[in-house]
Amino acid sequence: MLKKMRHEKIGETTPMENEELERKTRQLEEIGYDALRKGAYEDAEKSFTQAIAIYAGLGDGEKKASLLQVVSTIQFITEKMDEALRTQTEILSIYEQSRNVLYQARALNNIGLINVGRKRHQDALDSFRKASDLFQDANDKLGIAEQWTNIGSVYRDTERHQDALDSYLKVLPLYYEIGDPEKTGDQLTNIGYIHSMKGDLKEALKWYGDALPLYEQSGNQEKAEITRKNILTAEAALGGGSAPRNSIGSEP
Numbered sequence: 001m002l003k004k005m006r007h008e009k010i011g012e013t014t015p016m017e018n019e020e021l022e023r024k025t026r027q028l029e030e031i032g033y034d035a036l037r038k039g040a041y042e043d044a045e046k047s048f049t050q051a052i053a054i055y056a057g058l059g060d061g062e063k064k065a066s067l068l069q070v071v072s073t074i075q076f077i078t079e080k081m082d083e084a085l086r087t088q089t090e091i092l093s094i095y096e097q098s099r100n101v102l103y104q105a106r107a108l109n110n111i112g113l114i115n116v117g118r119k120r121h122q123d124a125l126d127s128f129r130k131a132s133d134l135f136q137d138a139n140d141k142l143g144i145a146e147q148w149t150n151i152g153s154v155y156r157d158t159e160r161h162q163d164a165l166d167s168y169l170k171v172l173p174l175y176y177e178i179g180d181p182e183k184t185g186d187q188l189t190n191i192g193y194i195h196s197m198k199g200d201l202k203e204a205l206k207w208y209g210d211a212l213p214l215y216e217q218s219g220n221q222e223k224a225e226i227t228r229k230n231i232l233t234a235e236a237a238l239g240g241g242s243a244p245r246n247s248i249g250s251e252p
Contacts (some may be wrong), residue, residue: 004135014142016187018058021054021057021058021235022058024051024054025051025054025055025063026045028051028054029048029051029067029149029230030051031043031046031047031181032044032045032046032048032070035047036070036074041074041077041078044074045071045075047076048070048071048074049071050220051067051179052064052067052068052071056066058197061094061097061098064094065091065094065095065103068087068088068091068094069091070209072084072086072087072088072091072110072114072171074114075087076113076114076117079116079117081114081118082118084114085111085114085118088107088111089111089112091107091110091228092104092107092108092111093199095107098135101134101137101138102134102135102138102140102157103133103144104134105131105132105134105140105143108127108128108130108131108134109127109128109131109143109146109147109150111127112125112126112127112128112131112147113150114125115127116154116157121157121158124150125151125154125156128147128148128150128154129147129151130149131147131223132144132147132148132151135147138159141177141178142174142178142180142183144171144174145171145174145175145178145183145187148167148168148170148171149167149168149171149186149190149197150185151167152164152165152166152168152173152190153190154195154196154206155167156190156193156194158159161194162198164190164194165191165194165195165198168187168191168194169191171187172187172188172191177188180216180218181215181217182214182215182218182220182223184214185211185212185214185215185220185223185227186217186223188207188208188211188214189208189211189223189230190205191207192204192205192206192207192208192211192230195207196230196234199240201234202238204230204234205231205234205235205238208227208230208231208234208244209231211227212224212227212228212231215227
């Protein structure tokens with residue numbers, strides 16, 4: 001559970017003044033979310049940033065961190081990656097102060113995703129590994145599995161195919177244990193894709209074939225259809241065509 005975080009207030013305010021400040025933050029949040037719905041990202045970020053400053057003055061770290069996450073998402077969407085990284089690092093600092101292990105892990109995951117966008121692959125790997133360790137401390141099996149999937153995908157994107165395969169295989173048993181057919185199918189597809197990149201189409205077919213019934217079981221017809229196309233493409237390639245290029249697994 002997220003712990004309530006209180007920081008030192010900037011100056012002393014009366015209860016009436018606090019009430020007025022909290023009313024102002026609610027107004028700013030409403031304006032921000034309205035702008036966000038309209039796709040006016042700059043206006044949304046401005047309103048949220050003003051609300052964050054007030055929460056900081058009130059010493060409310062929980063609400064500050066929550067809005068910082070929204071701002072970081074906006075910055076990521078608008079490809080302001082350096083700013084998104086600074087914002088997410090501030091979020092991580094808040095959760096380190098509150099010693100909230102699970103939320104630290106989520107912040108590190110986000111930092112890893114941002115670094116993928118910045119093409120800072122080693123930094124991304126470091127963040128994903130740290131996040132995995134914290135998810136381990138929190139006994140969050142899905143968190144652990146997703147971090148090693150992210151690690152595998154960084155390896156995949158940098159053409160370290162064997163390292164990618166090792167990472168995906170490492171956590172496949174966890175996905176089966178978790179029991180989510182779609183996520184398990186994604187991991188099987190990732191493994192199949194790496195085999196196709198390595199030129200082993202027969203092995204790729206095996207993994208795609210294992211993924212297909214899981215997508216059908218999950219009801220995700222789009223992924224099921226893509227997997228059928230992957231299978232057909234791989235079969236054609238074995239007869240002299242080209243290797244499949246679709247990867248629909250979990251990616252950073």
